[in-house]
Amino acid sequence: MNTSVSNFSREIGAQLKFAGIDDYPIESRQLISYCMDWTQTQYLSSLNLPIDDGKRKRIEALVKRRISREPIQYILGSASFYGRTFSVNPNVLIPRPETELLVEQIIKFVKETNLKEPKILDICTGSGIIAISLAKELPSSNVTATDISEEAIEVAKLNALRHQADINFIRENCTESISGYYDIFVSNPPYIETSAIDSLQPEIHLEPRIALDGGIDGTDILVPIIKNISNAFHKKRTAIFLEIDPAVSEKVVEVSRLYFPKSFIDVINDFTGLKRILTIQQN
Numbered sequence: 232m233n234t235s236v237s238n239f240s241r242e243i244g245a246q247l248k249f250a251g252i253d254d255y256p257i258e259s260r261q262l263i264s265y266c267m268d269w270t271q272t273q274y275l276s277s278l279n280l281p282i283d284d285g286k287r288k289r290i291e292a293l294v295k296r297r298i299s300r301e302p303i304q305y306i307l308g309s310a311s312f313y314g315r316t317f318s319v320n321p322n323v324l325i326p327r328p329e330t331e332l333l334v335e336q337i338i339k340f341v342k343e344t345n346l347k348e349p350k351i352l353d354i355c356t357g358s359g360i361i362a363i364s365l366a367k368e369l370p371s372s373n374v375t376a377t378d379i380s381e382e383a384i385e386v387a388k389l390n391a392l393r394h395q396a397d398i399n400f401i402r403e404n405c406t407e408s409i410s411g412y413y414d415i416f417v418s419n420p421p422y423i424e425t426s427a428i429d430s431l432q433p434e435i436h437l438e439p440r441i442a443l444d445g446g447i448d449g450t451d452i453l454v455p456i457i458k459n460i461s462n463a464f465h466k467k468r469t470a471i472f473l474e475i476d477p478a479v480s481e482k483v484v485e486v487s488r489l490y491f492p493k494s495f496i497d498v499i500n501d502f503t504g505l506k507r508i509l510t511i512q513q514n
Contacts (some may be wrong), residue, residue: 233281236263236274243294250298258303265307266290300433312360315367317390322382323358324442329501330419332508333472334364336499337415340470340512341369346414348373354405354418354456355379357442359387359398361417366396375411377403380441406455409463416460419474420452421445449476454486457511461490464513471511480506487511 234242240259247255263282264274266289282290296306304310304325309318312326313334319325341349348371353362356376366374376398378384384400391398403410405420422445428435435443445451453475460471475483480498487496487509494513501507 233283234287235278236280236282237278239263239282239287239290240278243290246294247297250300252297258297261303261307262290262293262297266293301437302434305437310358313364313368315364315394317358317360317363318386318393319358320386321437322380322439323386324419324438326358326360329503329507330361330474332499332501333361333417333419333474334368336472336508336510337365337417337470338368340415340472341372344468346468347371349414350412351375351415351417352377352409352411352413354409354416355420355442355452356387356400357383357419359390359396359400361419362387362398363391363394363396365417366391366398367394373399375399375401375413377401377405377409379404380439383439383442405459406452407459409456409459412463414469416463416469416471417473418456420456422449422453422474422476422479424449424476424478445476448482449479450482450486453479453483457483457486457490464491469513471509473509474507475509477505477507480509483509 240263244255244259247258260274266286293306297303302325304319305321309316310326313331351365351372351374353376356362356378359376362374362376365372376387381402384402388400421443423443425444425447428443484496491511494511497510498506499508499510
């Protein structure tokens, strides 16, 4: 006998809750809606409808994947960032809310400085969320995005096509060199300490380690980025925005002062009050 959507949602929600997934009510709805190809409105209007055995088995297969702690974003194939939906897979990092602060700070900088047609470089672009968001929010900008991973660039290209964003993608190792001259440099690089990764929640272990691991103290990628950007800085007003681990804020500020002794250097807190965004501005 077929069960209703409402009962089935409660059933799989209980399974997800038992597996330790906090957002089980939301995720049970997401998994059902994904398989049924429903919007949230369609889901709510279908709660009393039956689910046939074929659809039920499909949803149960996805629930098993989620119980094994595969990130729901990888199961659904998408994630939200700055009001848009982006395709994601295990080749790219899943977007985090705190990274939206990078986009906000750059938009603020462009408006305050009245910067016309800014040239922007997004380093370690991953799925392209920062580059694409900036290209859409700042239509007059010229955006280039780089990553060491060819697989990540392919995902970013698909997202750019999805959002009709004109981005120049380049495969480049940011620890070796950063080519070209730009008005704004932005990056959310790997910055988690190697020893800390194993203690993080299970879902993170399925994300690409290359996008997470910042080395022994979390600065193996950050420091070379700062150094290499210093060689590509404009003489006119230019700015850098880097997402960092709050634990290394003092070190990255110290390194920044070494390479940018005459620039304004600051660290901006995220929504939880943690030091998250390193900014370097050359007047």
